[in-house]
Amino acid sequence: MRTYLDIAAVRIQRYLARTPTLRGRRTASAALVDMRSVAAEALAGTGAWLNAEAGEIDGVVSLELDSPDDVDRVSAVVLRALRRRLPGAEFQVVWATDLDYVTAYAEQMRPTILSGRSRVDLPTVAELPLAALCRLCGIDPAVTTATLDDAERNVCADCVERESWRSLSASRTGERRLASRLNREPVNGGFEALAGMGRRETRIAVIHADGNRIGAFFRQLANIPAERLRAPENAHLTRDKLALELSKATFEALAEATMSVRGIPGRSLPLILHVLGGDDVLVSVPADHAWQFARALLAGFNERMSRLVRGLDLEVEISAPTMSAAMVFARHDESFTTIVALAESALARGKRAGAGRSSWLCFHDLTTEGRHDEGSVVPLHELKQRQDELTELARAPRSFRENLALALADGGPEAALAHSRRVGVTAGTPFLPRRGSDPAREAEHTPAGMDGDSPTRLGLDTALRIARWW
Ligand SMILES: [Zn+2]
Numbered sequence: 001m002r003t004y005l006d007i008a009a010v011r012i013q014r015y016l017a018r019t020p021t022l023r024g025r026r027t028a029s030a031a032l033v034d035m036r037s038v039a040a041e042a043l044a045g046t047g048a049w050l051n052a053e054a055g056e057i058d059g060v061v062s063l064e065l066d067s068p069d070d071v072d073r074v075s076a077v078v079l080r081a082l083r084r085r086l087p088g089a090e091f092q093v094v095w096a097t098d099l100d101y102v103t104a105y106a107e108q109m110r111p112t113i114l115s116g117r118s119r120v121d122l123p124t125v126a127e128l129p130l131a132a133l134c135r136l137c138g139i140d141p142a143v144t145t146a147t148l149d150d151a152e153r154n155v156c157a158d159c160v161e162r163e164s165w166r167s168l169s170a171s172r173t174g175e176r177r178l179a180s181r182l183n184r185e186p187v188n189g190g191f192e193a194l195a196g197m198g199r200r201e202t203r204i205a206v207i208h209a210d211g212n213r214i215g216a217f218f219r220q221l222a223n224i225p226a227e228r229l230r231a232p233e234n235a236h237l238t239r240d241k242l243a244l245e246l247s248k249a250t251f252e253a254l255a256e257a258t259m260s261v262r263g264i265p266g267r268s269l270p271l272i273l274h275v276l277g278g279d280d281v282l283v284s285v286p287a288d289h290a291w292q293f294a295r296a297l298l299a300g301f302n303e304r305m306s307r308l309v310r311g312l313d314l315e316v317e318i319s320a321p322t323m324s325a326a327m328v329f330a331r332h333d334e335s336f337t338t339i340v341a342l343a344e345s346a347l348a349r350g351k352r353a354g355a356g357r358s359s360w361l362c363f364h365d366l367t368t369e370g371r372h373d374e375g376s377v378v379p380l381h382e383l384k385q386r387q388d389e390l391t392e393l394a395r396a397p398r399s400f401r402e403n404l405a406l407a408l409a410d411g412g413p414e415a416a417l418a419h420s421r422r423v424g425v426t427a428g429t430p431f432l433p434r435r436g437s438d439p440a441r442e443a444e445h446t447p448a449g450m451d452g453d454s455p456t457r458l459g460l461d462t463a464l465r466i467a468r469w470w
Contacts, residue, residue, distance in 0.1 A: 003068045004051055004104045005095040007078055009035065009059040010120075013208065013282055015089050016274055017340040018137045022190040024162040025336070026173070029274055031086050031161070032059040033173050039063070042081035048074045053101035055247030058174060058277035062101070071095045079121050088140055088158030093119040102242055106222035110215050123158070134159055174251070174276025175269070181255055184269045191284065194272055195332035197264050198286030203367060204332050205290035205469070208343040209297055209325035211279030212351075212359070214246070217321045224316060243278070245308055246321075250279050253300030253323075260296040261289045279323065282340070287329050287469050291383075298323045298359050298380050322359040324350060326375070329469060330366040338371070346375050365465060376462045383466075386458055389430045393463055394470035396427040404428050405464050416460055431460035 009015065009032055016025050039061040040050055047066045054062035061082070065074055075093050082091060094112050098104035112118050123140065134142045134156035142154035146163055155163070175186050187194050195204045221242065254276065261270040270289060275282035279301075285293050306320040326346035328339045346362040361383070364375030383390070393401070400423060407419040413432045420428050458466075 001097050001099065002101075002104075003065040003071070003095065003097045004101055004109070005048070005063045005065055005071055005075060005093070006054075006105075006109060007035075007039070007061045007063070007075060007082065008092050009082075009086065009089045010092045011090055012059050012275055012277070012280075013340045013344055014337075015086075016282075017337040018088065018139050019159060019162055020136065020336070022272070024136070024159065025274060026175075027162040028086070029058070029175070030173050032275070032277075034085065035059060035061050035082060038081050038085050039078045042078050043074075046070070046074050046077055051101060053241070053243060055243040055245075055278055057243075057247060057280075058275060060277065065095075068095070068097050075119075083121075083124075085161065086158070087161055088123050088137075088156065090123070091121040093121065102218055103222040105243075106215070106219040110218070114215075136163075173273075174254075175273040177251070178255060178258065178273060178276075179269055182258060182269070183267075185267050187268050187272050191272070191332040191336075193268075194284060195286055197268070197270055198288045200288060202332055203287035203329060203469075204284050205287045205327050205329045206284045206336075206339045206343055207281070207290065207294050207297075207325050207327050208340075208347050209281040209283075209294070209301075209323055210347060211246070211250075211301070212322045212324055213319075214279055214321050217318070218242070220318050224314065224318075246305075247278050249301055249304035249308065250281060251276065253297050253304060254281060254283075256300045257293050257296035261285070261293055264289075279321070282343075290327055290329065291466065291470050294325050294327055294361055295380065295383055298325060298361070299384075302359055302380075324360045324380075325362070326350065327361060327363040328366060328375075329363070334366060339366070342366070342371070342375075349374070350377050363465070365468065368468070376465060378458060378462060378466070382458055386430075386463075389427075390463060390466055390470050393427045393431070394467040396425055396467075400425050400427075401464055401467060404460070408460055408464075413460065428460055428464070431458060431463040 012032065016028050019025060019028070036050065036056070043049060043063070047070055048063045051062040051064045054060070061078060063074065063078070065071065079091060079093070082089075092113065094109045096104040096108035098108060132142050132154055134140050135153040136148070136155050136159040140156035140158060143157050144155060144160055145152050146155045146160050148155070148163060179186050191204055195202050258269065258271060264270040270285060271293070272284045274284070281297070301323040302320070305322065309318055309320040324347070326343040328343045328346070330339050342364055346364055350360060350362045359380040360377055361380060362375050362377045364373060404416055404419055408416040416428060417432055420426060
């Protein structure tokens, strides 16, 4: 039996978003990546070592220990070191003793996390309850001063750490790995520069993508006897390496999606990558490249995962995990905290709505819809099926699409059809209910009815929203 101890930074997106500066977010991303090396240094002489079966997941330190008796001592040592590097982060600690990591994770660690029984390590609360709040993040009490933009400011421990970290270029953040893989440079200059790469130069989209049913997948695999996982020709795909394979599939899909963004001059990456961890991606792109990028990311991940499952050559049927994403379109100067919170809740809403199995995209356009809108959910397979029709609609003059949306809102599908006929543009017609069809079946799908196999039909209202940035 082996003992595993995972220490993970939780609510990562929110943690990254707490500083208003891109630099502060990038240094925090780097700190999440550095967690492994910080832990490795702290481990000397503790009888614990980095777990080679876990993938390189930003924000997670996975350790293996000599004995379960060492859990408390080792986690105290590691947490103390991590706390110095990420003062404002929230850490979660789980451990288990089992045959291998996949089994330990699926059978014990994940259930512990889901049931809220994991240990949590919170930032130290200031001893002076009336201390002024940090001038940068406004979240934690200011504990010291720092010179920022040539002015002396009161800041919290976390912001000081972010601002004082200078060796960013040495960190192997996901963004740096991606840049060096594609022979490009990270975006220099933040959201404004990023938005400037698109046709509509002030808009960006933030995409939060995440694997579906990863836990169930690991659990199913954990229940298969180890010898049945090893087809001789696929000896490299042992269960020990699955967590690594998952991270690799995400990275490869991300690289492929990045290459699919065309028409960006220069050597800059067409995105800012905030988080890359296991199957979790948080990334910003110019708004008019968002659909292309997100579709390529999801399709690339799905394809790699189903190839992986086929490669296992199992005698039992296991469905490969898929990826879904939430996209929030916004002005480049919109608060990142707001965007991230919206993307997070859109992703959670889609998953709650039972859209777990198939791959889908939930999108929310802050530039035209209110913050309290729910956003629209559309299955990936439908975007693929209707690709040509959507392209046709997106090519129609903007004024036509705007008037069509007005006609639809005012007089329903009949009015939209009448408008199309009057101006002689048919690009919207494929999204209107067919004559003589059952209106209930033709009605716009709801997330609850979403399933890879069920017939859904993209309605004109959603199609017009998609076409805006298609
Ligand atoms: Zn602060």
